[in-house]
Amino acid sequence: MVMACALPCAGLAAEPQERTQLTMDSGRPRTPEQVAVRFEHALLGFRVLPEEQKIEGDATLEFIALDPLPRLVLELDHQLGIERIEIDGAALPPSAWRNPEGRLSIDLPQPLAKGERVRARIVYAGKPRVAQKAPWDGAFVWSKAPDGQPWIATSVQGEGCDLFWPCIDHPQGEPLVVEQRITVPAPLVAAGNGVLLGVDERDGWRTYRWRAQSPNTYAIALNIGPYEELRGEYRSRHGNTIPLHFWHLQGRGPQARELFGEFPLALDFFEQVIGPYPFADEKMGVVETPHLGMEHQTINAYGNDYEKDEYGYDWLLHHEFAHEWFGNQMTNVDWDEMWLHEGFGSYMQPLYLQWLRGDMEYHASLLKMRAGVANRFPLVSGKSQVVEAVYSDEIGPGHDIYFKGAWILHTLRGLIGDEAFFTSVRRLVYGRDDPAPGNFQPRYASTREFVDIVNDVTGRDYDWFFDVYVYRPALPQLLAERDATSLRLRWKTPDDLPFPMPVDVRVGGRVVTVPMDGGQGHVELPADTHYTLDPHSKLLRDLPHIDAYREDAAARAKAAREKAGEEK
Template identity: 60%
Template sequence: MRHARCVLVGVAVGLASLVPAAPAAQPELSATTRQTGLPRTPEQRAVVFEHATLHFKVLPQDRRIQGDATLRFRAGQELATMVLDLDRAYQVSAVQVDGVALARKDWANPEGRMRITLPRAVAAQQGFQVRVVYAGAPHVATRAPWDGGLVWSSAPGGEPWVASAIQGEGCDLLWPCIDHPQGEPLLVDEYITVPAPLVAPGNGVLVDMQEHDGWRTWHWRARSPDTYAVAINVGPYEQLKGEYHSRFGNAIALAYWHLKGQDAKAQDLFDELPRMLDFFERQIGPYPFGDEKVGIVQTPYLGMEHQTINAYGNDYRKDKYGYDWLMQHEFSHEWFGNQLTNADWDDMWLHEGFGSYMQPLYLQYLRGQMEYHAALLDQRAKLSNRVPIVSGKPQTEQSVYDSQHGPGLDIYYKGSLMLHMLRGLVGDQAFFKTIRLAVYGTDDPRPGQFQPRHLSTPDYIAIVNEVTGRDYGWFFQVFLYRAALPELLAERDASGLALRWKTPGEVPFPVPVEVRIGANSGRIVTVPMPGGRGHVDLPPGELYTLDPQSRLLREEPRFAVAVRDAAERKAAADRAAAEKGRAEKGQAERGQTEKAKAAAKP
């Protein structure tokens, strides 16, 4: 790999006047806009989204954008109307269909789903274009990336620093789109116009940059980006550039846009990329967007998996394992999220579970078994097991990520630990073959010979069954479609140890169990469990250890105690903080009262 440093930012003359104004009160999002992943309308299901040409003019001083979107579709059936998702807070000044301006009565957007009456019916297999010109103040993310919207900030030098983070609420916070995982366009041309000399990194490849009248327009082109991955990033960036020579024979451009003043840390982060790429290409397969780039941009919030321009705001912190977990996790989504995309939010564990499993696997690649198992143990302590991670019906993003009413973090860690167990059950060769088939649709992927894919949970189960030649539906029923973990019951009898799997709803669970007989390096026997039951002979009083190699994901009281204790400690800390706040408020109020009394004395 070769590195070259390229400084793209000029002198920040005059930018002080462009620092964002103080935030104003923003309108409440409609229920439609707040939810991403609502079922598509019949019109949205009936089209192929071929091309989006998106023009964004970013006005940092006013915290506004001016948008001009031309969207090309191909109808799968005759259509008289088209429906797009767009936040109703924007003021739409013009709508055109195939260049024909529509009268105001021909479109409406009362709840964030814009219904457009076409000038004439579009025949099946006919292409048509919709243009929407709009402007306004995008919804502000108050707690990005958990809350969606734009982040308006200032770089250390006072220059504007702007970034989008719209996964939680969806693409309609930024542009007129089909706000569903299966609504991604086949091609996007994105034009981002910003005050010069600011820089605007984007998805895909840079076509050109034009500068005129104090403005810069950056033109980026990307194929099949996730709808929420179409990103805006603006700042006084400097760029690190490099090239990675892939094990598959292609050269991949590397780029990191970062703020000035932390050059050594930025270089250190950038130097991690070749090793991460090598890991993923060895373990999974070719980087999916090698003809575009590996891109990272420093953002004023923690991070997000924007295709080929991942948002990074972890402040160069390494975790206890000595690597930048955030960059590695977001980078994993280029495979699990951008190349393989969930068919519905109900299948989001395909992004987060696989992405989370890549972290223990990366530590195994770097340093071996001890840190692999240590990272898995960290994940095990975070499970809640209150709600199944797959419901079997369409879901929105909010319903999946909600830790109070939905699976929440279990889509990350339970998904990861289930994959670890599946790997032990079917073996490495079959396990990694299932991943390649899921991600690429082929067991022998080559750069340029595969397309992005949408996958559902049943699709992945079918792949596992096909690869192994066995029906593993029972396995996924327990871990994906049930909340509680299976429990392994062990009871001594006259001749040894009787084992039984206890599962929610008594679902069959014939997973073999390893038992170590004797202490320390005693012999390990594998106990078959047909019908969920098995037996191993043990001498009276002999020590035994269930699952000595930690292959099984199962209910264990010690983790339940740890989770309960952690929750109690948090609740106690919250109560103490609330009590302290009330005491300080009371003291301040008493102080004000005493001052008032003193002032009132003659």
């Protein structure tokens, strides 16, 4: 997900909509029935009616029972009325299903034994929720392109897939294969996940048929508008060819072509530094949307209005594209582990700048992130969380999953070195050290797994590093005391946790690395000699001047809001 709104958000609803907490939460613990199935295939039919802001859905879902199963349990927003449910082709009586709060329970005609398959067809329709502020408030965006034609998008990371299709709304609820049949009024275009199988047109309607493998549940997206398409190919350093596609609004050809020109460079960076593009047999796809952006697998939403930042590239495109590796290829096992998506994805931007232009822009980008680190909540709480809690700055880590996460990776890289760092990241993403096209599959991962990988790759125990940085909110403090002949250093950590982090000290014109065994160390320091702690900014640590800046900025923003309110 993106970090801040750069454009006016289109498609606002006039009135707040009725909602249930179950529907608005994404990532609640799966029910026993959901744990007991493997989601094999989803065929999702959508007829989209722009003038009515309505959808007609027809979903056929196939599961294999991993344990004996008396019923299916899914999630579907109760605002979407269910017209019919069939099991293996036979219609069920309405008494066989219930969906009062958005958790759809379907009694099977006969309980399934372990290993048996079941196919459920769910026909439904209604007006789906309208996003108040997409993509941070998930749902549909019903907008208009500059020429007045319908421009429609979905963005449901925060609230989940159940806002418009029946699913298991949990990170581990991914179907192995998803096919979409998206029917829209001609001549609108529906850009989708995966590979385009064909387009059928009849009676003023177009049906686009798409097929994708192992997509994230929230990555399934509808993107509909008066699009033009740019196509190309990228010859990978791994020997395969990757299709490139960009669907942009009509009349924006020059800007779109310039952005399209960034695709090969971004691909080359990720393939060289991390590993093969995970969905090369489908496409690298981007679609222009009326909201800022979202990491929809192989069809990333882009709404940054072609604006480049001070570093001369489109950070939004790059950030969302990073999620193809950190989010879509490697998916966290629980939303509590969301820093594995956002922290790694955010670190890719300064890393890209270092790869592209050098160290100055790398450090400048990281310094900008450092000012956003709040340290109010740990990145990982150790218990199952819903998405909204994790992304909240008030009750969860919020922006820290981006900025603090990126800084943790920067510090880890400096500690263990480039070879061990990138080997560890590669193994986390692919489950192996030698990924090549065709020898890996999308996978789930956790922070504990990453810690174990780092320990295995380095041959050392770095649990202490993650215990302080990931599982505690407060940053370690580096205390320095000077006497006549030396400088004594000591780490102060939350809960007095061990923290043997080495510290570089510049003494005059030379840099000395202090080992800090037991969290303490010292360096000889002649009288009147100037010293600088951590002169190359390798360490994520408590910095009072950053805290003072944050407090002052917050006070000034509050005063500005109050003044604006008085002037109204």
